Amino acid sequence: MSTRPSKELETFPNPRPGRDYTIHIRIPEFTCLCPKTGQPDFAELHLQYVPNALCIELKSLKLYIWSFRDEGHFHEDVTNRILDDLVAALSPRFMRLRAEFNVRGGIYTQVVAEQRAPDWHPPEPVRLP
Numbered sequence: 001m002s003t004r005p006s007k008e009l010e011t012f013p014n015p016r017p018g019r020d021y022t023i024h025i026r027i028p029e030f031t032c033l034c035p036k037t038g039q040p041d042f043a044e045l046h047l048q049y050v051p052n053a054l055c056i057e058l059k060s061l062k063l064y065i066w067s068f069r070d071e072g073h074f075h076e077d078v079t080n081r082i083l084d085d086l087v088a089a090l091s092p093r094f095m096r097l098r099a100e101f102n103v104r105g106g107i108y109t110q111v112v113a114e115q116r117a118p119d120w121h122p123p124e125p126v127r128l129p
Helices: 057-065 077-088
Strands: 011-012 023-033 040-049 054-055 094-104 108-118
Touching: 011 108, 023 057, 040 077, 054 057, 054 077, 077 108
Parallel strands: none
Antiparallel strands: 011 054, 023 040, 040 094, 094 108
16 A cells, blocks of 8 residues: 555645635544444544644545544544644644544434634624625
8 A cells, every 4th residue: 555544744834824714624434443342433524724824735634534543532532632633733723623423322423622723813704785
């Protein structure tokens, strides 16, 4: 295999650092293992962020997400860990990660975690008539 899972997150300079804009990334094939049973957990991740100086390089994000496949994690922990790692790599103005886990034992789990730079405030929404 020419590529392998990796915990390394690569970035590139934000092409428009003077403007607030939102990047939405949908990751439909996240997998990890249940730390209690070892059975696979499947989730769809929804990442939204307002970049500051850096943006995430998508291939490195794919390999990073792939790196969780053989690790055991509680839903709450893995969602926050991914958010923490992305915030550490990017220092975004704002970032939200929503993890929608598939059913396990008749229960669906959704975990939402977010981080906001202390000096950043979202712009007021424009309301058109």
